[in-house]
Amino acid sequence: MNVNAGLFLDFVFALSILVAFISGDVLYYFLKLNFWIVFFAVFLIYLSAVFFIIRYRIDKRTETIEEELPDVLSLISANIKSGMTIEDAMMSSSRGKSLLKNELRNVGKEIMLGKETGIALKESAARFKSEKFEKTAGLISSGIKSGGSLAELLDQISRNLRNEEIMEKKINQTVLMYAIFIFTAFGLVAPVLLGLSVFLVKMIGDIITGVDVSSSGAGMSVISLSASPLTPEFITLFAVVFLLSGSVLTSLLVGQIMKGKTTFGIKYIPLLCILTLSLFFITKKVIFVMLQGLT
Numbered sequence: 001m002n003v004n005a006g007l008f009l010d011f012v013f014a015l016s017i018l019v020a021f022i023s024g025d026v027l028y029y030f031l032k033l034n035f036w037i038v039f040f041a042v043f044l045i046y047l048s049a050v051f052f053i054i055r056y057r058i059d060k061r062t063e064t065i066e067e068e069l070p071d072v073l074s075l076i077s078a079n080i081k082s083g084m085t086i087e088d089a090m091m092s093s094s095r096g097k098s099l100l101k102n103e104l105r106n107v108g109k110e111i112m113l114g115k116e117t118g119i120a121l122k123e124s125a126a127r128f129k130s131e132k133f134e135k136t137a138g139l140i141s142s143g144i145k146s147g148g149s150l151a152e153l154l155d156q157i158s159r160n161l162r163n164e165e166i167m168e169k170k171i172n173q174t175v176l177m178y179a180i181f182i183f184t185a186f187g188l189v190a191p192v193l194l195g196l197s198v199f200l201v202k203m204i205g206d207i208i209t210g211v212d213v214s215s216s217g218a219g220m221s222v223i224s225l226s227a228s229p230l231t232p233e234f235i236t237l238f239a240v241v242f243l244l245s246g247s248v249l250t251s252l253l254v255g256q257i258m259k260g261k262t263t264f265g266i267k268y269i270p271l272l273c274i275l276t277l278s279l280f281f282i283t284k285k286v287i288f289v290m291l292q293g294l295t
Helices: 005-031 035-081 086-093 099-112 117-126 131-146 150-210 232-259 262-294
Strands: none
Touching (some): 005 035, 035 086, 035 262, 086 099, 099 117, 232 262
């Protein structure tokens, strides 16, 4: 389905303003939070979320095309070797339902209607954010202009793409341990430490409150203790904000390490947010129950 980019951006912008306005109004009415702070915060978060979702869909589509490209090139090469023209080979290879095959079917139709093969391939490559597909289209165009064996060229490109894919998988296996370490350190260790911090702040506050140092035996004040400005409620709020923002950044970092693109980490954000918040509140509750006798 083709959507006008300008209309889509206008719709997203208007919807983000509406959502931010409603959120600001509701939170001001129930929690007395500053309307404009909430408005701009929700507005920016909504736009950022839409941007990352769109980027993720684009990168996912690109990955799907690049995974299918070597097999399709081999199939086109086999069709050319059997005596088909380039456009007939593309049409024959595009049987089935997939993004790349649909695109090849459209390119084959354009070539049959009289468009130059090189131009049709370049226009097709411009519609996708895939460096591999763009380079493949350029090599095919150059091969057609030079008059060389197009079937052999396609076979060579297909082999190179497969070798590159194997190398990428080996690299991903190498960096997998780094991703697991980062995910574990933030997802498991950080919530436990923050839950313990809430208990320590409460315990220190209770100790200071219970100590009577108003006077010494000589009638003079020896030391002066005041209540800590840090409260368990403040630490809890800080922990929630830290875990939510950290979950987003950690997920994007894992995506960058695993796939080379931060957008591939978006799918980990809900999981990591739920994991960290759940573990934080569980740890906080367990520690308070086990150690409440110390306070």
